[in-house]
Amino acid sequence: MRFTGALTSPRMRQILTPSGALVDEAPMDDALASRLYRAMVFARTYDRKSMALQKQGRLATYAPFEGQEAAQAGSAAALEVDDWMVGTYRDAAAMWMQAYPMELLFAGRTGHEHGGRVPEHVNVLPPSITVGGHMVHAVGLAWAERLQGSSRIALTYFGDGATSEGDFHEAMNMAAVQKVGTVFVCQNNGWAISLPTAEQTATETIAEKAIAYGMPGVRVDGNDVFAVYAATREAVGRARSGEGPTLIEAVTYRMGPHTTADDPGRYRSEADREEWVRRDPIERLRVYLSERGRWDEDWQMRIEEQASSEVERAIVLAESLRAPEPEEMFGAMFAEIPPHLAEQLAEAKAAP
Amino acid sequence: MTTTIAQALNRALDDALAADDRVIVMGEDVGRTGGVFRITDGLRDRHGGDRVVDTPVAESGIAGVGFGMAVAGMRPVIEMQFMGFSYPAFDQIINHVARIRNRSRHRFSAPMVIRIPYGGGIGAAEHHSESAEAIYVHTPGLKVVAPSRPSDAYGLMRSAIDDPDPVVVLEPIRLYRAVKEELADEPEFVNIGIASVENEGRDLSLISYGAMMKECREAVKRLTDDGISTELIDLRTLTPLDTEAVLSSVRKTSRAVLVSEAPRTAGFMSEVSALISERAIFSLSAPVRRVTGWDTVFPLKRSEHLYLPSTDRIVAAARSTVEESV
Numbered sequence: 001m002r003f004t005g006a007l008t009s010p011r012m013r014q015i016l017t018p019s020g021a022l023v024d025e026a027p028m029d030d031a032l033a034s035r036l037y038r039a040m041v042f043a044r045t046y047d048r049k050s051m052a053l054q055k056q057g058r059l060a061t062y063a064p065f066e067g068q069e070a071a072q073a074g075s076a077a078a079l080e081v082d083d084w085m086v087g088t089y090r091d092a093a094a095m096w097m098q099a100y101p102m103e104l105l106f107a108g109r110t111g112h113e114h115g116g117r118v119p120e121h122v123n124v125l126p127p128s129i130t131v132g133g134h135m136v137h138a139v140g141l142a143w144a145e146r147l148q149g150s151s152r153i154a155l156t157y158f159g160d161g162a163t164s165e166g167d168f169h170e171a172m173n174m175a176a177v178q179k180v181g182t183v184f185v186c187q188n189n190g191w192a193i194s195l196p197t198a199e200q201t202a203t204e205t206i207a208e209k210a211i212a213y214g215m216p217g218v219r220v221d222g223n224d225v226f227a228v229y230a231a232t233r234e235a236v237g238r239a240r241s242g243e244g245p246t247l248i249e250a251v252t253y254r255m256g257p258h259t260t261a262d263d264p265g266r267y268r269s270e271a272d273r274e275e276w277v278r279r280d281p282i283e284r285l286r287v288y289l290s291e292r293g294r295w296d297e298d299w300q301m302r303i304e305e306q307a308s309s310e311v312e313r314a315i316v317l318a319e320s321l322r323a324p325e326p327e328e329m330f331g332a333m334f335a336e337i338p339p340h341l342a343e344q345l346a347e348a349k350a351a352p
Numbered sequence: 353m354t355t356t357i358a359q360a361l362n363r364a365l366d367d368a369l370a371a372d373d374r375v376i377v378m379g380e381d382v383g384r385t386g387g388v389f390r391i392t393d394g395l396r397d398r399h400g401g402d403r404v405v406d407t408p409v410a411e412s413g414i415a416g417v418g419f420g421m422a423v424a425g426m427r428p429v430i431e432m433q434f435m436g437f438s439y440p441a442f443d444q445i446i447n448h449v450a451r452i453r454n455r456s457r458h459r460f461s462a463p464m465v466i467r468i469p470y471g472g473g474i475g476a477a478e479h480h481s482e483s484a485e486a487i488y489v490h491t492p493g494l495k496v497v498a499p500s501r502p503s504d505a506y507g508l509m510r511s512a513i514d515d516p517d518p519v520v521v522l523e524p525i526r527l528y529r530a531v532k533e534e535l536a537d538e539p540e541f542v543n544i545g546i547a548s549v550e551n552e553g554r555d556l557s558l559i560s561y562g563a564m565m566k567e568c569r570e571a572v573k574r575l576t577d578d579g580i581s582t583e584l585i586d587l588r589t590l591t592p593l594d595t596e597a598v599l600s601s602v603r604k605t606s607r608a609v610l611v612s613e614a615p616r617t618a619g620f621m622s623e624v625s626a627l628i629s630e631r632a633i634f635s636l637s638a639p640v641r642r643v644t645g646w647d648t649v650f651p652l653k654r655s656e657h658l659y660l661p662s663t664d665r666i667v668a669a670a671r672s673t674v675e676e677s678v
Contacts, residue, residue, distance in 0.1 A: 084424070117457035125423070126455050130447050136413050137448065140420020140428075147376065147402065148425060167443075170413030177408060332454040333493050335461065335516035338545065338592035 020287025070281030074228030132165025161192025181239035222250030379431030436479030450493030507542025524563035
């Protein structure tokens, strides 16, 4: 099934076309555009390296986000450094941009809970693994910040599939009723594992669901980092000034499988994918920057090398974490280990 | 002042709201009406609608939003209107609330209280009489308490709100106004994880918690009249369980009758029975007996008496246990 109808929707906002041409005013200066380009190159390097490492057995199941770099980088860039972010297993690029250390992203995927222990100043929750349950968390986080007199807001990422979960409804409704400063970013990548969006929902768009909750819903070309950034910046402004939540639908495409355990050949054709190669989020920004004299081969090589060495540094760090001791497993269930867990810990340590 | 469990819980919430700005009470109808059982009566007037919040009818959302608030530094106390209505919130409670400390290795935690009115005996509609505490006890990362008297209701609620981890407070619906007690001007906190020996005895340990304590207290009187010296233990906390209180009592009396209104199979008392058989079996002079609800759907009003353990059933089980002793 082709997923093309959505892209022709008149309501979809685009600023930078797939060929790199501006059709509206750029929402950022060249310095920020260059920074986002570099971030997307880092993200793709991380993503492809993760796929390779998984094949080598060095990472557990991995959920790639290739193709969704602009949806994540453009939205994350609109946040303040201490805003809350609540994402999923496919949002590593956004989480990394919000200061989640890359080595901890890798650590989680190597199967070490230490990957969830972000530094004190980082307000990013460990990636949600169940689908849809985390959106309400972003409502509670932003609500609590308001109650405590802070201007921090919360942004949550989810996919088209998650909009079918009951908690999507509960989160959207409660956020709107309480005018909570939450930004809902749906990366509609066309597929929830094998289910196309057309079978996920009977509405033409995800964005229009916002109407029913009494909040603005905007639809953007999710592979256009400018459009994503502009929409998110606006939503973040609304959230921070007490005007309430916004739903953003970033229309994008999952270029790879759902996870390394998935075979997309069973449910979609290669032709679909080819169409989306043409709409690549990184290439169009490259063309744009190049035409403005902000991109050349040397810089490309330099940032690719930086990305590779950063990814390498992170994976080495993640893999060099010492093997977990039983104390860590038992000791992190509660603030203080209760008697029955202390007993079980002793039993586990004495076990043959 | 003579106080019911309902009043003691109300006072605990009132005092906690006054003592700590981080405390927020949330749930369906907890504000304007004071909750369907009036446990939160008057709190909205005294502390304002920002801190005593009437939420949309969305149990999963309430639990998940509470989770987010707790992670961001608040101390939410959320109400699930009836235990049967807490089931839509299972995903939030089990997958998120109970796990965040571990999955972030202490970086984040969810210090929140989940209030759940539970149990039958008031002739309520279907889904309003559940006693599914075993599910919460079985979930790693939660603490579960079940008070049976006003002083414990107050003291455990205050401790639960101050606890750095999530605590499920099971409130015995049919005892809300059926048990009264003098409450001090400044009632004490009650530590989580400590059982209470309500009555000392030599012949038999009668062990229960929450709503069934009323029938157990009546049974102790009758058994004492029969000349059976009965030790009555109110567990008060289901997890972490005060295992020492259970074991030292059973080692002393050599007999145990375990009372709970939950369905029998894999119920909480199965765990207590297993504990006794693992650690005190050589002290026993009779098999451990469970007096429980049945493995049936909790019945409607006209059959409730067929389901809930009665004082008669408890007394009969205790007598048989003593008679069967080797």
